[in-house]
Amino acid sequence: MIALPLILLGLAWLQELLDQLLFAGRWNLAMGPGTPWWTLFTAPFSHAGLGHLVANSLVFLPLSYLVLARGTSAYLAVWISVILLEIPIWLVWPVGAHGLSGVVYGLLGFLVLIGFLERRPLTIVLSTVAVLLYGSALPGLLPWASPAGVSWIGHASGFIAGLIAALVVRRSPGELQD
Template sequence: MLLPWILLGVAWLLELLEQLIGAGRWSLAMGPGTPWWTLFTAPFSHGGLGHLLTNSLVFVPLSYLVLIRGFKAYLAVWIGVILLEIPIWLLWPVGSHGLSGVIYGLLGYLLLIGWLERQPLALALSLTALLLYGSALPGLLPWLTPAGVSWIGHASGFAGGVVAALAVSRQQRRSSAKP
């Protein structure tokens, strides 16, 4: 499945256009007073090539770990992340952007799904995510996040992934309980 690469390609295209045309001043971040559609563009907007590169290196592997569970799980994470961006967009005093919210959503999903389902594949995915990316968890805490990094975007993304895991697990239980 090429979907993670296509989504990443959109982010790279937008960043390159921003650097070439907007001289780095054009941004599609969400924040106070921005249009509603920035909820959908914010993950693809970055604060420079370095920001996008670091997000890219984590986004692709985490995406594929979730896609092992299926496209519906991946879509659920994206929906959860975008839905939980809404309060930040409406209420938070500063803007937020980048794939890191989605990255934390993917991580939140992967960490919880094993515990919820207690199946070998789900447990293996949770353990793999914890071992490879557990060191990113302090990024959820404001006092451990570097200045200029949106810890609230990370936290809302993580919560979106948790909501997605709960929804996917619930759906899985319902469909396996049907005669």
């Protein structure tokens, strides 16, 4: 489903444009302490300005299509895993978070592990491309390597969610893809 990442990214851009045009950048849909449960679903689409959204967009689309090369079920598994792993952060982490970067790290985590798990030519190529292009983002998983105001915990939980998604959708070398 080639349009899915574009639709999801379009929602993020729509939210940010409405935020900038109608609310002067104050309409954030972040998850965090005291926010409603549904912010788990809105947080990925909310950003702290156009710069934040552009930075996430430039990585989100290529990683999305790399995961989609593995299959739609893999892509959905990453999204579901990321949202499920947001729950403990939403419940106990003292600071709110938002943006597509948790999903971006989930996509990267999936791609890093799936080639190792499946050992199939396609997934090995996907893993290799992901590490070569985006491996430099891995320090963003560490609290001391993340700039102030950046949710390293959101990055780390997203990455772990991607690893879990890879474990869930992995296939033996003889199985067909979806």
